[in-house]
Amino acid sequence: xxxxxxxxxxxxxxxxxxxxxxxxxxxxxxxxxxxxxxxxxxxxxxxxxxxxxxxxxxxxxxxxxxxxxxxxxxxxxxxxxxxxxxxxxxxxxxxxxxxxxxxxxxxxxxxxxxxxxxxxxxxxxxxxxxxxxxxxxxxxxxxxxxxxxxxxxxxxxxxxxxxxxxxxxxxxxxxxxxxxxxxxxxxxxxxxxxxxxxxxxxxxxxxxxxxxxxxxxxxxxxxxxxxxxxxxxxxxxxxxxxxxxxxxxxxxxxxxxxxxxxxxxxxxxxxxxxxxxxxxxxxxxxxxxxxxxxxxxxxxxxxxxxxxxxxxxxxxxxxxxxxxxxxxxxxxxxxxxxxxxxxxxxxxxxxxxxxxxxxxxxxxxxxxxxxxxxxxxxxxxxxxxxxxxxxxxxxxxxxxxxxxxxxxxxxxxxxx
Numbered sequence: 093x094x095x096x097x098x099x100x101x102x103x104x105x106x107x108x109x110x111x112x113x114x115x116x117x118x119x120x121x122x123x124x125x126x127x128x129x130x131x132x133x134x135x136x137x138x139x140x141x142x143x144x145x146x147x148x149x150x151x152x153x154x155x156x157x158x159x160x161x162x163x164x165x166x167x168x169x170x171x172x173x174x175x176x177x178x179x180x181x182x183x184x185x186x187x188x189x190x191x192x193x194x195x196x197x198x199x200x201x202x203x204x205x206x207x208x209x210x211x212x213x214x215x216x217x218x219x220x221x222x223x224x225x226x227x228x229x230x231x232x233x234x235x236x237x238x239x240x241x242x243x244x245x246x247x248x249x250x251x252x253x254x255x256x257x258x259x260x261x262x263x264x265x266x267x268x269x270x271x272x273x274x275x276x277x278x279x280x281x282x283x284x285x286x287x288x289x290x291x292x293x294x295x296x297x298x299x300x301x302x303x304x305x306x307x308x309x310x311x312x313x314x315x316x317x318x319x320x321x322x323x324x325x326x327x328x329x330x331x332x333x334x335x336x337x338x339x340x341x342x343x344x345x346x347x348x349x350x351x352x353x354x355x356x357x358x359x360x361x362x363x364x365x366x367x368x369x370x371x372x373x374x375x376x377x378x379x380x381x382x383x384x385x386x387x388x389x390x391x392x393x394x395x396x397x398x399x400x401x402x403x404x405x406x407x408x409x410x411x412x413x414x415x416x417x418x419x420x421x422x423x424x425x426x427x428x429x430x431x432x433x434x435x436x437x438x439x440x441x442x443x444x445x446x447x448x449x450x451x452x453x454x455x456x457x458x459x460x461x462x463x464x465x466x467x468x469x470x471x472x473x474x475x476x477x478x479x480x481x482x483x484x485x486x487x488x489x490x491x492x493x494x495x496x497x498x499x500x501x502x503x504x505x506x507x508x
Contacts, residue, residue: 106134107171110193111158115186119173123158126169139167139179156371162190200357202339203241203261204248204318204332206325211251213273215292220247220259221271222330223281234316237331238265238286244360246353247290248334248342250318250325255299258346259290260356293352299345311338351470359454366391366428373432383432390435393421400438404493408445409486410465420449424496426504439492447478455504461494463487468507 107122115121127134135151138161149169152158162168167179180187205220214220222235241247241261249257268287270278301308302323309321311334318332319325326332343353373379373387389395398421407414422444427435434440444452451457456471463485467475475482489497 105171108136108155108158111155111162112191113162113170113180113182113184113187114189114191115173116188117173118188120191121170121172121180121187123162123168123170124177137169139169154371156368156375159192160375162192200336201240201242201245202248202334202336203237203245204250204334204338206250206318206327206329206332208251208325209277210274211249211256213271213275213277214290215249215257215294217271217273218291219271219287219289220331221268221274221285221287223270223278223283223285225282227280227282232330234328234330234332235286237333238288240333241265241288241331243364244357246339246343246357247331248339249292250301253300253302253325255295255301255342255346257292257294258342258353259292260353260360261288262291262360263289291356293356295346299342304341304345307341308338311335311341355454362426362428369428379432387432387435390423391427393423393441397421397423397436397438397441400436401441401443402438404438404490405441405443408443408448409459409463410448410480410484411445413445416443418445419443420446422449422452424493425499426453429499429503434496437492439490440496448480451475452500455500455506458501458505458507459486459489459497460501461489461497463489466501466505466507468505470506 106125108125109122111123113121123136125134125136135153136158138150138152138158139148140150140161141148150161152161158168162182165182167181169177170180171177172180182190205214207214207220210221220238222232222238224235226232226235241264243261243263245261247259247261248255249259265286265288268285270281270283270285271287301319305319305323308319308323312319312321313332313334316329316332317326318329318334346353370388370391373384376384379387386396390397401421402416408419413419420443421441423430423435424440424442425434430440442452448457451471451474456468457475458466460466465480465482465484465486467482472482
């Protein structure tokens with residue numbers, strides 16, 4: 093599997109897409125994600141003591157580790173602007189700065205996939221897949237585009253002259269052989285390919301681009317367009333990059349699916365931020381190993397955090413269930429936004445039934461300091477269907493809990 097934050101350059105070389113140096117002319121010097129022929133594993137090569145000897149290198153497999161070594165001024169195997177490979181560090185004479193792109197602040201991209209032959213298999217399997225090259229061995233940008241997709245990007249599914257689903261990318265690409273589910277479809281494609289995991293949301297009513305071609309045509313890309321000017325699909329295009337304007341137009345035409353997609357994208361972005369925080373904790377050598385373990389376990393409501401919450405909360409406040417086997421220790425202030433003290437503080441938690449935890453964690457419900465239940469408008473029908481009443485009062489909270497609840501009402505609750 094490829095590193096989750098790399099990209100393909102040239103014919104096959106993988107380099108970091110989110111961590112790189114800039115030279116004094118403003119050109120990018122990117123760390124190489126290199127495959128070891130003997131083990132089959134890919135890694136970044138770090139030279140803590142300088143030099144180029146393999147015996148002295150350290151192999152790292154994540155960008156979090158890569159950032160740590162880069163900031164320490166360690167030497168890293170890189171691809172230079174001219175195409176040669178050599179070691180570079182912050183101490184190198186031609187290096188001006190280190191760039192660490194924020195995955196969460198980068199603009200969301202929109203993509204359009206033409207997959208008439210593989211539509212059913214890819215929707216049921218939750219992915220998009222392409223070979224790495226055309227049948228004649230030539231490069232195809234609409235295949236290479238799979239390596240540029242990031243988690244949270246939106247993907248418009250086009251098949252049979254209709255848009256019947258919109259997807260959210262939930263991972264970077266990985267090297268993957270052609271799926272067996274394709275059967276005879278694409279039998280002339282090579283087996284070597286790239287796969288991106290996608291969470292698909294099927295539309296209640298399919299969108300027919302030809303019905304909206306006047307609005308769509310002026311927003312189509314000039315190169316590698318997924319549609320022809322007359323609204324027919326472009327058979328030579330698999331995955332096309334489209335503008336945010338075109339993506340927004342399609343979302344607007346999709347009606348109710350738009351809000352569900354927006355919610356899922358936000359959830360993925362929150363997960364990415366939490367993943368980043370967790371990596372930082374694991375690499376923090378100022379913390380004892382036991383401290384790192386407890387902080388990581390608290391993310392899923394386990395360990396010391398759960399015990400601390402149970403000292404204060406004996407049951408789910410909304411359902412009354414007190415059997416701990418059926419309760420989740422849920423953070424009031426989200427784990428990703430907490431200090432390390434807050435991540436383990438029992439006052440920053442409630443014991444909740446799983447369905448209540450889902451509502452509270454995603455901000456569909458919250459509580460006043462006096463225990464009054466607050467429900468976001470969009471969630472009222474779901475709350476009612478689950479037998480929870482809007483008239484409920486769950487009792488007062490401690491002064492410390494009220495501080496965390498204020499944060500939840502202001503920053504998490506969707507009804508604010």
